[in-house]
Amino acid sequence: MTTPDEPGTQPAPPASGPSRRRFLGGAALGAAGLVGGAAAGYGIRATQDRPAADTDSGEPSSVAGAVSVDKAAAQVDFYGERQAGITTPQQERLMFASLDVTTTDADELQRLLGRWAAMAARFTQGKPVSDSPGKPLAPPFDTGEAEDLGAYSLTVTVGFGASLFDDRFGLAGKLPAALKPLGTVPGDTTMRENFTGGDLCIQACADDPQVVFHAVRNMVRAARGTATLRWSQLGFGRASATGAGQTTPRNLMGFKDGTNNIHADDTAAVQEFVWVGDETDQQWMNGGSYLVARKIRMEIESWDTDDLEDQEKIFGREKSSGAPLTGGEEFTAIDFNRTGDDGEPVIDINSHVRLSSPEANGGVRLLRRGYNYTDGQDPDTGKLAAGLFFICYQRDPHAQFKVVQARLGSTDLLNEYIAHIGGGVWACPPGVTAAGDWFGKRLFTENS
Amino acid sequence: MTTLPRTRTAAAVLTCAAALVLTACGSSGSSESSTSATAAATTSAAVSSATSAASTEGSATGSSATSSSGGDGAAQVVTVTITDADGCVADPDTVAAGPVTFNINNVDALGVTEMELVAEQRILGERENLTPGFDSTFSVRIDGGSYEIFCPGAATERTPFTVTGQAAEVTGDLADLLQQAAVEYAGYVDDQVEFLITPVKELQKAIADGDLEAAQQAYAKARPFYERIEPVAESFPDLDPAIDLRIGDVEEGTEWTGFHPIEQALFEKKTTDGLNDLADKLVADIEELQKLTGELSAATIADNGKGYQPFEIANGASGLLDEVLQSKITGEEEAYSKIDLLDFEANVEGSLQAFATLEPALDQIDPTLVPTISTKFDDLIAVLDDYRDDSALGGWTPYTDLTAADKKKLTDALLAVQEPLSQIAAKITQ
Numbered sequence: 001m002t003t004p005d006e007p008g009t010q011p012a013p014p015a016s017g018p019s020r021r022r023f024l025g026g027a028a029l030g031a032a033g034l035v036g037g038a039a040a041g042y043g044i045r046a047t048q049d050r051p052a053a054d055t056d057s058g059e060p061s062s063v064a065g066a067v068s069v070d071k072a073a074a075q076v077d078f079y080g081e082r083q084a085g086i087t088t089p090q091q092e093r094l095m096f097a098s099l100d101v102t103t104t105d106a107d108e109l110q111r112l113l114g115r116w117a118a119m120a121a122r123f124t125q126g127k128p129v130s131d132s133p134g135k136p137l138a139p140p141f142d143t144g145e146a147e148d149l150g151a152y153s154l155t156v157t158v159g160f161g162a163s164l165f166d167d168r169f170g171l172a173g174k175l176p177a178a179l180k181p182l183g184t185v186p187g188d189t190t191m192r193e194n195f196t197g198g199d200l201c202i203q204a205c206a207d208d209p210q211v212v213f214h215a216v217r218n219m220v221r222a223a224r225g226t227a228t229l230r231w232s233q234l235g236f237g238r239a240s241a242t243g244a245g246q247t248t249p250r251n252l253m254g255f256k257d258g259t260n261n262i263h264a265d266d267t268a269a270v271q272e273f274v275w276v277g278d279e280t281d282q283q284w285m286n287g288g289s290y291l292v293a294r295k296i297r298m299e300i301e302s303w304d305t306d307d308l309e310d311q312e313k314i315f316g317r318e319k320s321s322g323a324p325l326t327g328g329e330e331f332t333a334i335d336f337n338r339t340g341d342d343g344e345p346v347i348d349i350n351s352h353v354r355l356s357s358p359e360a361n362g363g364v365r366l367l368r369r370g371y372n373y374t375d376g377q378d379p380d381t382g383k384l385a386a387g388l389f390f391i392c393y394q395r396d397p398h399a400q401f402k403v404v405q406a407r408l409g410s411t412d413l414l415n416e417y418i419a420h421i422g423g424g425v426w427a428c429p430p431g432v433t434a435a436g437d438w439f440g441k442r443l444f445t446e447n448s
Numbered sequence: 449m450t451t452l453p454r455t456r457t458a459a460a461v462l463t464c465a466a467a468l469v470l471t472a473c474g475s476s477g478s479s480e481s482s483t484s485a486t487a488a489a490t491t492s493a494a495v496s497s498a499t500s501a502a503s504t505e506g507s508a509t510g511s512s513a514t515s516s517s518g519g520d521g522a523a524q525v526v527t528v529t530i531t532d533a534d535g536c537v538a539d540p541d542t543v544a545a546g547p548v549t550f551n552i553n554n555v556d557a558l559g560v561t562e563m564e565l566v567a568e569q570r571i572l573g574e575r576e577n578l579t580p581g582f583d584s585t586f587s588v589r590i591d592g593g594s595y596e597i598f599c600p601g602a603a604t605e606r607t608p609f610t611v612t613g614q615a616a617e618v619t620g621d622l623a624d625l626l627q628q629a630a631v632e633y634a635g636y637v638d639d640q641v642e643f644l645i646t647p648v649k650e651l652q653k654a655i656a657d658g659d660l661e662a663a664q665q666a667y668a669k670a671r672p673f674y675e676r677i678e679p680v681a682e683s684f685p686d687l688d689p690a691i692d693l694r695i696g697d698v699e700e701g702t703e704w705t706g707f708h709p710i711e712q713a714l715f716e717k718k719t720t721d722g723l724n725d726l727a728d729k730l731v732a733d734i735e736e737l738q739k740l741t742g743e744l745s746a747a748t749i750a751d752n753g754k755g756y757q758p759f760e761i762a763n764g765a766s767g768l769l770d771e772v773l774q775s776k777i778t779g780e781e782e783a784y785s786k787i788d789l790l791d792f793e794a795n796v797e798g799s800l801q802a803f804a805t806l807e808p809a810l811d812q813i814d815p816t817l818v819p820t821i822s823t824k825f826d827d828l829i830a831v832l833d834d835y836r837d838d839s840a841l842g843g844w845t846p847y848t849d850l851t852a853a854d855k856k857k858l859t860d861a862l863l864a865v866q867e868p869l870s871q872i873a874a875k876i877t878q
Contacts, residue, residue: 114581137759228863435580436581
């Protein structure tokens with residue numbers, strides 16, 4: 001998609017082993033058993049890989065994200081030094097919500113973040129808001145639609161938008177440089193106000209759509225009177241792979257997407273590109289990450305009339321196999337220098353795969369976590385309203401997302417078939433460590 | 449005591465109605481209301497004064513008694529610690545009668561969001577929105593007796609709490625306050641139905657005269673009186689459909705009667721032709737409504753259990769906001785006249801009145817409750833006020849002129865009131 005198809009360590013082929021220097025390297029897991037394979041392998045893989053990865057990197061073992069095996073019963077630890085839902089092996093479903101804070105009382109805002117943390121801790125264990133059955137004449141504590149379902153590896157990740165750091169809550173001095181507005185990025189002319197920005201965001205991911213909806217619905221309900229829903233997005237299909245053992249999914253254009261995404265077990269890459277460290281100008285973000293979301297509409301009807309050769313030229317890859325046009329298999333390295341009989345580069349100079357490559361962007365990478373979406377039919381045009389809800393995580397959106405998007409937004413051949421219509425940037429603070437802690441506690445309680 | 453509040457309420461509404469004729473009874477002054485003044489200040493002025501008057505008859509009642517309890521400096525302090533392991537623990541668990549301040553600390557109980565001080569089924573004080581990692585507090589004046597500290601969702605939900613001796617000052621009796629609320633609300637409903645009859649008869653006459661413009665004006669004049677008491681009207685299963693059904697809800701083979709076929713003719717077909725029978729039936733149905741609400745009102749005053757129940761009034765307050773959410777904010781209610789915001793305001797006004805009658809009782813349960821909800825009502829009315837338009841029929845911007853952003857703004861303000869309001873029925877049950 002319009003998003004960086006940046007290389008990463010591939011999990012599978014033991015022969016070659018991980019090397020994050022290798023551009024588009026690695027080997028495909030193969031398309032066979034796409035869903036079932038991913039589902040079955042997922043939890044097992046994660047539990048096997050996790051401790052080793054932690055040991056290798058010296059990462060704290062309390063990083064949220066360890067998962068268990070059964071899909072419905074699978075749980076991802078909510079508490080940890082990092083928020084879950086970033087490097088957690090990507091689940092199949094998303095509900096994303098952006099909220100505007102309406103209160104001007106900083107204490108009320110903190111209580112909301114505390115209530116959200118308490119709710120998220122329970123939801124991620126498959127529990128409702130409260131164990132109490134409630135009172136006959138009061139609305140139930142929990143809305144109930146996820147009762148009996150299980151946690152389905154639910155993660156709830158919360159972020160703060162730049163707009164929160166105005167004079168309402170005394171946070172003006174705590175805006176990290178990395179969260180400052182990106183300014184105009186090429187390709188942003190189609191952005192729509194009603195899908196853009198927000199003081200707070202919630203990213204709920206799970207392997208069941210009702211579980212993610214339930215989490216966001218109840219959190220938004222708890223916010224009534226304190227914050228209101230600004231916009232939201234349901235994502236129905238994983239459009240990237242963040243975990244070892246996950247197959248490369250396809251986007252709605254039918255192409256494999258994110259073949260070379262950073263994987264969670266590539267701890268060196270994760271540390272280098274995803275987690276904010278001591279270098280931050282705002283220590284409350286140390287251990288967090290920045291979320292950039294882009295709602296990218298696909299011109300589905302136009303794409304569907306484009307011939308295969310052109311589609312493959314745009315991406316720079318074969319549609320069916322995902323192999324680069326310079327040959328091989330999905331994970332075969334791309335030879336950007338090769339020219340054809342006509343003397344032109346085989347991989348077009350404006351192809352998506354070339355423009356989004358780290359080589360074209362000073363080595364920049366980011367962790368992708370996107371989902372396919374549809375909003376049904378566009379009421380104005382009658383066209384399918386569908387595309388990619390791109391999410392990526394990084395240490396600094398100015399140095400990472402913006403660099404890549406500036407290049408893509410200018411000359412990517414894909415731009416004829418897509419439009420960026422919404423999104424935003426949020427600072428996701430470090431994890432909630434225990435009951436009684438809450439999202440962004442350090443932001444509110446420490447002087448920086 | 450029973451008749452006084454009713455008279456006061458009626459007088460206030462009359463004044464209000466006379467001043468503003470169509471709409472906005474009570475909300476007109478709210479944009480000026482400030483700080484702790486409640487949103488209900490203007491509408492509930494009569495209610496409040498009635499309460500004050502009532503309090504002179506005997507024991508101290510309502511907010512004055514309760515709110516003073518926290519500020520006389522003699523309050524005992526009880527620390528309530530809520531943990532996942534032990535539930536809610538009060539220290540000390542025995543105090544002498546009088547003012548007590550509860551300092552609550554939810555340490556790590558994720559599923560606990562509230563703490564109540566209860567005696568049997570009655571709530572004497574409570575705090576909501578408890579969040580792990582945060583402290584909360586409330587004050588209450590309590591008499592001697594056996595109580596429980598109730599933390600729904602805690603490992604141990606209920607722990608005994610004992611109050612010894614006698615409070616220096618006796619608080620008002622909650623049951624009396626609730627009965628008073630029911631009587632006041634009955635009076636309010638009676639008044640609205642009475643006021644409704646006049647414009648409905650004007651409508652009938654304008655139709656008989658073939659005066660389209662006068663009929664349109666009368667239609668807009670009548671609607672708010674009905675919308676203010678909609679939950680009561682809905683409690684009569686035959687009458688409400690006859691009066692207020694929209695075309696999409698009419699079963700096949702059933703005749704479409706009431707306000708909306710008249711609305712369609714007046715505003716879409718732009719004619720009064722053929723409406724005489726409908727207008728006559730509407731008048732007859734409203735008169736029937738007056739008879740039935742009169743009976744309810746009498747039963748309420750007689751306190752025989754067949755009148756308005758306080759929890760019904762609370763549900764009605766919340767239900768009126770549901771009406772807005774379901775059919776006004778969507779523009780479905782007044783599909784032809786586009787006066788949905790007039791109905792919107794009337795629903796809010798009715799909700800505010802219902803809430804206002806319960807205020808003295810709610811103040812006894814939790815002194816922070818009324819200001820919290822009132823502030824949200826204030827916010828809602830302030831948002832709504834932006835859409836006043838004296839040049840438009842009914843005095844409000846036509847629904848079709850609202851943008852999606854306008855509707856979202858109104859919905860958000862509405863939800864902010866409705867969420868806490870939906871909790872009050874459970875608080876006043878005993």
